[in-house]
Amino acid sequence: MSLTGRLAFVTGAGSGIGRATCQCLAREGALVIAADKNIGSARETVESLPKLLSESHLSIEISVENASQVQAALKESLNTYSRAPSIVVNAAGITRDNFISKLSEADFDEVLDVNLKGTFLVIQTFANAIVEGKVEKASIINIGSVVAKFGNIGQGNYCASKAGVELLTKVAAREFGKVNIRVNTVLPGVIQTPMFNAVPEKVKAKFVERIPLARLGYPEEVAEVISFLASDKSSYINGASIEVTGGF
Template sequence: MSLSGKTAFITGAGSGIGRAACKILARDGANIIAADINAKNAKETVDLIDKQETKNISIALDVSESASVKSALVKVLETYSKPPSIIVNCAGITRDNFLLNLSEENFQQVVDVNLKGTFLVIQTFCKAMVEHQVPKGTVINVGSIVGKNGNIGQSNYAASKAGVEVMTKTAAKELGREGIRVNAILPGFVTTPMTDLVPDKLKEVFASKIPLSRFGTPEEIAEVISFLASDKSSYISGASIDVNGGMVTC
């Protein structure tokens, strides 16, 4: 198994891409730290993982609060005695509305979770990687095709995901000297609890624009996450990988 002996910290692990990432990384041999603002969902994720060969825990985490992120690191160090070498930032929310109707509160909420949360996790956990001299660290941030092209009703979400992509490239430049690789995955439309909120007629419109004529699955995104977490991608850093069924615009 390509990730045997490694430990992975996954945010947004309670559902969707985050949960799928936990399952795939565990399948490939990694110990899993499933972190989510919903502690019950995070525990359910861990319960779904075969525990015979890996040591897995769940943590309640609000990525938008620095105190919560630091507390999560403390628990990780208490459990594993060292920081994880794999960080996967999947936590994300939407608060969709047309730009002229979007409230300041809903704009800020999305930025705080999607962009600020990614920053706080990278800063906190990568500092610990450097201090503990963790070899071959890797960070995988989940962005979005919306961050490249925008999308009607998602000015807040698109801005936050665009920020994640550019922050990924910047972090890769800064952390490469520490042996830490940082990459982003830009999913297209994926069947998750987030897209479950989209009306069926609108889903049909989006699907018609995808060359593969369907939404992706969380597992398809998670397989790319596993590749970026492994030594098979050892010379990939600062990259943004589109995983969108060939879709070039929203």
């Protein structure tokens, strides 16, 4: 599943699924732009990647909900590599959990801004650059969540944002498929990420009870699916939602 010669732009690259995705793509030969709100974490990710002979991986600071920062990230990518990425992974995401009766407007807005609006801005900005640059075999992979399928108590804002990501992906797949850009969603289940590690142990145990494989997932297991969707081996997969849940 070679990605040699491909340029990949990954948001949320500083930890969790984003970092694992950078590592997986780089292992397959891709040149990686690791973008994250925490530039220190993005640099740590780049340091963990295998070195390439011809070009170097790049770390970029970005707040995906900020249109000017997304445009600046694209500009820096173009200035550095003289081409638009052919792989774009939207892994940036946050939670601000609370019951709907207690959820603040600010926490609702922030989750929707980062998870949904941020995904929209990155898709729009980079897909347009891919078209303008006549980049071939482009693939955009967005990170949704399986909880957006059935809801989860205390996560009204998160579930709404991730349900939006999945439907946004399907629309983008229809619109950009005409110019040979594939757009797909990966729906992780309960994955051992810094976001999930903050959950109390008793709650984690209840989640595991509902997983047929009887364990939590690893970021690397999600990253392998993302890498597949970035490669030519998934050349006829477009507008799909792929669950990585252990059967949850």
